[in-house]
Amino acid sequence: MESATPVIVAIDGPSGTGKSSTSKAVAAQLGLSYLDTGAQYRAITWWMVNNGIDIEDPSAIAAVAGKPEIVSGTDPKAPAIMVDGVDVARQIREQDVTSKVSAVSAVPEVRARITELQRNIAAAAAKGIVVEGRDIGTTVLPGADVKIFLTASPEARAARRSGELKNADLDATREALVKRDAADSSRKVAPLAKADDAIEVDTTELTLQQVVECVVTLIEEKRAGK
Ligand SMILES: Nc1ncnc2c1ncn2[C@@H]1O[C@H](COP(=O)(O)OP(=O)(O)O)[C@@H](O)[C@H]1O
Ligand SMILES: Nc1ccn([C@@H]2O[C@H](COP(=O)(O)OP(=O)(O)O)[C@@H](O)[C@H]2O)c(=O)n1
Incomplete structure (x- = not known):
């Protein structure tokens, strides 16, 4: 599939619905760039924790939101995330960051900063990009x-997530996940939500391959002007 105009694909949804795996596979298959926006919010959260910022205090977070330099790689086969020149791909997946990321990402100054980065990255993608968040x-x-x-x-x-984490308790994983979704859905600025014109895909009974095929087909139809 060749097209002169870059294609912009937005994939949203709660935790564990398959956004990252689907977005990476679709981008790789179609030769597009890829951006994991959750990794950016995790990276700024990691920086806040590492610099002793009180996560309970939104004004303390807001005051330093512009400080860390966050750089995202956009190769779907080798996604990378750096903070002030340090590769934090492993650290941002740790439980401590996961439990604090919703509080940090609810701060408007954090969202303004990260949103600007995301728009610049999308605008620079020559062939187009799959952005998930x-x-x-x-x-x-x-x-x-x-x-x-x-x-x-x-x-x-929860079953998918506990499959990834060693020794994870299924009930505790589900509880933590539902709590994070509730926090993300109820924040004032840019909550987790389906856009009116988004196509909803329930992946409960689908394999990853089926979800990827579904999304690729939707992109191809759009490009063909259907
Ligand atoms: N349709 C699916 N069926 C089964 N497992 C899936 C499916 N989609 C993703 N997974 C697995 O579930 C886990 C979470 O997927 P991920 O893409 O990280 O979700 P998200 O980015 O929405 O949090 C991964 O281990 C992934 O391999
Ligand atoms: N566009 C986005 C992406 C993530 N986030 C925040 O970042 C957190 C981590 O996102 P993630 O995509 O890495 O989470 P998982 O789906 O991997 O569990 C979310 O729980 C949100 O608090 C956000 O606010 N806006």
Whole structure:
């Protein structure tokens, strides 16, 4: 599939619905760039924790939101995330960051900063980009060519997540995940939400391959002008 105009794809949804795996596979298959916006919010959270900022204090977070330099790689086969020149790909997945990221990402100054980075990265993608997150279709790139909102039952999502984490307790994983979704959905600025014009795909009973095929087909149809 060749096209002169870059295609912008927004994939949103709660945790464990398959956003990262689907977005990486779709981008790799179509030769597009890829951006994991959750990794950016995790990276700024890691920096706050590492610099002793009180996560309970939004004004303390806001005051330093512009300080860390966050650089995202956009190769779907080797996604990278750096903070002040340090590769934090492993650290940002740790439980401590996961439990604090919703509080940090709810601070408007953090969102303004990260949203600007995201728009610049999307604008620079020559062939187009798949951007995954919570507010891409609604806020970051409302003019995206294709908008997908992935969902799945909390049970399926918890089972997928505990499959990744060693010794994870299924009930505790589900509880933590539902709590984070609630925090992300209820914040004032750019909450987790489906855009009115997004296509919802329930992945509970689908394999990753089926979800990837579904999204690739939607992009191809859009490019063919259907
Ligand atoms: N449709 C699917 N069926 C089964 N497992 C899946 C499916 N999609 C993703 N997974 C697995 O679930 C886990 C979470 O997927 P991920 O893409 O990280 O979700 P998200 O980015 O939405 O949090 C990963 O281990 C992934 O391999
Ligand atoms: N566009 C986005 C992406 C993530 N986030 C925040 O970042 C957190 C981590 O996102 P993630 O995509 O890495 O989470 P998982 O789906 O991997 O569990 C979310 O729980 C949100 O608090 C956001 O606010 N906006």
